[in-house]
Amino acid sequence: MSYTLKSDFMKKASIVSIGNELLSGQTIDTNVSWLSGKLLSIGIPVVSSYTVGDDTDSIIRSFNLASSDADLMLATGGLGPTDDDLTRQAFAKFLDAELQLKDELLQKIKDFFTSRNLQMPQKCTIQAYMPAGAKALANNIGTAPGIMAEVKDKLLIALPGVPSEMKQMFEESVLPELKGFVTDQNVVVRKLKCFGAGESNIAELLGNLCRRGRNPLINCTAKHGVITLHIVTTAKDKIQAQQMAEKDEKLLTDKLGELIYGTGDRTLAEVVDEKLAQQKKTIAVAESCTGGCLARLLTDIPGASRYFTHGWVTYSNSAKTSELGVPADLIEKHGAVSDRVARAMAQCARKRAGTTFAIGITGIAGPTGGSEQKPVGLVYISVDSDSGCETKRLILSHGRDFIRLRAAQTALNMLRLKLEG
């Protein structure tokens, strides 16, 4: 599901990614996503994106396609010093302009190397060339300047493809150029993060709030069990847009209740972190099938040592007994993957660690090891505290990695609900 923000009063952007490495399995293009988010946040929706190899004709063709879609064409990649970096040449051809050597750019590139006690490789001279009529955009952490030109009321900008350089140049050199480009339309995006129901369940709960063309537009994306609801509001007046978004935020919160765990880009672990720290509570974990995934999620957060003290990965039955004290006959009677063993793991872990909460997880992550009664994907999760021990039984699918991660996330969510009382 999705934003549809194309509307006549807004300027639109199209992104062109250039580089053979993007089309050969070597490199995942992260620039499109980053640039799209940045542009949307200033009210310029990206409507299309083209990826082509290092080939002059293909680059020019993609500039033409982007130009037919949008008012701003933003290209990344192909500005390096080697023979297969052809964006500069393609840009000049697209403008029907000559490439000209710019002395001040050459000096800047030489200075870049001098300041690092290095000799400028001869090949870098090409980076001091600009198409006639184009403007150079400063690159303060690399040698390749960006290129910007107006073409028939549209703006074409080329930046290096290295994400760190591209991002810094976008912030420092491109954003100021877009000031006059942004219309008076304000886009406010709010995000609500949910866990505990599938995308289609949430869509049903929301009914026609998710209809296309509504303003605010509400749409939802799913990743690792987390459903993100985006409230995208467009209005001429910024305060009005904010008020509309807030109203919808309340509406959704009322409808979805405790399914919503937070706002913005927060993860379940961050929400749990904040609540544990605020309430000065502590947690220990005893993991079997998740093999450290849950401990890792908790300790991904800086400062986790305030509440996380002990974790066990008791992968074998004997470790469950020797390290946690789960009775061997309990495991023998019910099996390691059972409600009873999950409970015992949580209870024993809490006793050993002396924490407010402890979580026990046992299950079958697969791909083998399942049976008819206990299939791959069967997971038991127990959360033990002074108020008792709660156990959930899940049947997960989508393969080992997904099963492990989803089980760990479900455990965090159970803990979150306990912390919310």
Next chain:
Amino acid sequence: MSYTLKSDFMKKASIVSIGNELLSGQTIDTNVSWLSGKLLSIGIPVVSSYTVGDDTDSIIRSFNLASSDADLMLATGGLGPTDDDLTRQAFAKFLDAELQLKDELLQKIKDFFTSRNLQMPQKCTIQAYMPAGAKALANNIGTAPGIMAEVKDKLLIALPGVPSEMKQMFEESVLPELKGFVTDQNVVVRKLKCFGAGESNIAELLGNLCRRGRNPLINCTAKHGVITLHIVTTAKDKIQAQQMAEKDEKLLTDKLGELIYGTGDRTLAEVVDEKLAQQKKTIAVAESCTGGCLARLLTDIPGASRYFTHGWVTYSNSAKTSELGVPADLIEKHGAVSDRVARAMAQCARKRAGTTFAIGITGIAGPTGGSEQKPVGLVYISVDSDSGCETKRLILSHGRDFIRLRAAQTALNMLRLKLEG
């Protein structure tokens, strides 16, 4: 660095990514890179890629563009059950065909929910519709079947955008369909995976073997400390291409020695897994700063229970003492982040678990908690075995996540070198 494999006798592919979330900063598209690598490895280079929002006209336009570039058009995304999933409709319009309800597909979707004790949401019915004349491609882990149709000697295939579903369907349902599609030009790609040196070091060791235009082409990519060397060989004769690739594989192996840990897409954990299992050796881990990352890497591998029995995440000093038996005065004297404590963690863990090897890791993952003497990024890793205890001191950078993951990977690499003798 880059592949340039376009040539007239080879069939080409173009990829279409569909989803507003790809153009709004929400989601990084990893499918293009994965599919490009897979297609290249069977000799079908990807020459272009188009990303569009969930909009029927835009999707049809991108199918037309892809069709003008390539023989195989592979689309991902927009096959979900909600109103803004429009790839199915666009596919039908592109074929100029009706959408028809397929009873056998509907039954399969119902079964998917029944087997999970769930009711099928009404909205999912749409996923049982196929354009007339198109073939459904089985989806064994989700509800959306893929769609395949021949259009004027070209092949158009649409798959779900969720990477786990897309990948499994590509391997299981698409690859078999492409058998007759591959031409007489043979591309053999071999990969060598290295750990323990940086990209520029490896480039220096290889010298002009990495030059452009060489066949095989050798190029290198880096991710999470793992350097992948791609040997890309092109020849009319398959056996000749294989022989050329093998010759280069040997050449590189001689030059890089133990820096190479494996071939293909293998991870360090998979190599360690294989060696532990072959040698019937066992491993326990005691982690502090990595907080479960190392246990998780080891247990990511199916069947890890053959050799992995015990893991501890002793995040607090008291847990190091109570759970592992690290003497409290040792921690007090040297600090928790010290050579001595890492050794004690490994030695105590091995003693408790009774394993062939044990690893202890302690360090400062940051962003705070560092000092001049013990900066953020300082990590000690010890591997204990019958032949003694080896300890490495690292200073890592690039932030908490990177420090934790790189420390865990380095530990795996130390173990790998021990297993190789």
